[in-house]
Amino acid sequence: MYRDLWTFLWSRKLATILLVFLILLATIGATVPQQSVYSAAEFVRWQQDNPLFARLAINFKLTRLLESSLFIGCSLMLCLSLLLCSARRAILLVKGREEKITLDELVIAPQNRADIEAPLRADQVLEIISFQLRKKRFSCSFSDSQSLQAVRGRWGALGSLLFHFSFLVLLVGAITSTWARLEGTFILTEGQSFRGLPGEYALSRRAPLLVQDSLPFQFNFEQLRRVDEPEINYHNRVSLQEESGERLDALIRPFHALTYRGYTFYQSDHGFSPALVFTNKQGRVLLNAFVAMQTKRQGDDVHYEDYFKVPGVQMHTQLNLFPDADFENGVLVNRSEYPDNPIIAVKVMVGDNIFYDGSVRLDETIDAGNFTIEFKEVRYWSGFRVVKDNGLPLIYSSFVIGILGYFLRLFFIREMINVKVGSRAEGCLVTISGSTEMNEALFSEKFADIVSTLRQGVAKA
């Protein structure tokens, strides 16, 4: 029974059937929007736009197909089948008993069969032919005194093995990536440093198998620079500092992350961070900090705003920054995204009642009732996403192994030449037949070339 199960699991038919099943599932998963791929808001919008289709898809759990146990189970089963198939082939390869397609089993095409008449003894002919075939990278073995079998392209079997083995490495990599991947974001204003836990401020993905630890080096955010050419972008100049004092200067820009000691830093967002000082009537400083204001984008319009409780007083303040401000009919407007004339519109509120409504310019101090607000300077802030993914090396290795294996398989195709010598009154008749495991028609030309070489070799002798 175990033997039957073993045979069933390593069978190529099972692997092929699973492959077809996986194609079907992936096709459905690629056509029906998957909840894990889109944001909740986008998904709700799709539901509203396609109520009937969405209801059906959700009822049949098609919107979670790619993360369903059916899909994952099918992938795992295919990998298991590949594992067993590969293991079996590896054992056979090591033992030198890899599956051989014997010529007797093959239907030889007429063009891959040729006769040579030779005025020599059988052993002499076989020796000449084996010499010529070895020159063409065939390895020859004599079945008996009158026949010879030559094979080349054995490496193809190793290539196939490596290719299928790469899927297992990929699977292990993907599992490691799922269970040992840490991802989070942190926000820094220019000039600030960070050495906390990755994702201390916002952890988007925990790593159950990974011990959470602080960054083993200090991350300094030096400057955010706006670049206008070839398109508007923001580049972050950062430095990474080791305890030993060793320092690495680097640039993080959109789509160009920085990887250092297994941690990869991506630019996620940016905005303005004004330095504000809130002081009460008694001269006590209530707040003295950079306030990283939220960047809100609505189409082409960008707003910088924040709302927070002022420490030590029962009041809230709402701030709106205009980096390049101007007044039009007494209303604050923004001329550009450059911080050339920054003005902050300030509202101080007690509950819903507005206690103060005004604005403060750079280097200006205003009296907002119970306290004063000083606008000292404005800098940029950047949000950095940090990812530590321990599965990546395995995943990338699987790519290399798979591609290497595949090209070995592609360029080392097993080709076989079978030589049989029949005695005649004067000399002998050599029957040569050839076969390949694929591309029979293209092999015919090679076979004709081989026969021609053998014929010349025999004639010379």
Added chain:
Amino acid sequence: MPTGDLVVFWLTFAIYGLAFLLFAYELTGRTKGPVRGLSLLVWLGVALHTVSLGLRWSYSGHMPGNNLFELNSVGGWCTVLLFQLLLLKYRNLRMIGVFVLGITLAMMLYGVSKPHALGPLSEEYQSPWFYIHIISAFLAYGCYVIATSAAILYLFRSFWERVSPLQVSLPPDALLEDLNVRFVAYGFGGHAIMLASGSVWANTAWGSYWSWDPVETWSLVTWLIYGFHLHARTFLGWDIRRLAWISIGALIAIVFTFWGVSHLPMETLEH
């Protein structure tokens, strides 16, 4: 804005179109033997196509591949070049030219119907992985088009010969089958490199090596279909008749990956 590349592009299109018509005419068997100079005409088309792409490269300062027009144009160039190189060795395969050029013309026409203004390479494309990704994609799709053309020629003959015998010399079925399998195998390798490099590139750019977005999932589906094609022949012993239909289905899946995904219920994310 310089438009020299577009002028040469349309000239190339006209030459490919003429060659396509001549191949089609030859396929009807009304010519006495192969049309003379047809291969030279296609080489002229390839040369002009190279000039068109070279001009575009020099105008924009980067390798073409920034938009659908450039992608389709380079894809078509790769396909026709591969076909011409194949003909140097296997002259009797020339009749697949009618399908190779037909598909190439369709690609070029689709590309030029999309916005094709010259522009700088977007920040996300400024990566060595981008070049590996698109070069392997072009090679893979070129191989797939040739494999499918061989399959269509097989089906065309088997269908036509039921109606009336063809007056034109066509390659034997065994050669068409080998060509189909071999070029699917080459394309499969290129496709694998495309997926792997795309994954590394996505991780560098967006912090995720695989996000199941529709384009990448469809590309994976297509790769799996071609994987099935290769296994079906070896393990299930399927012949060219069935493989031909798989090749055509897989090419339709590729077209869908490029064109159809944007018509799905939800727009694609990063791609």
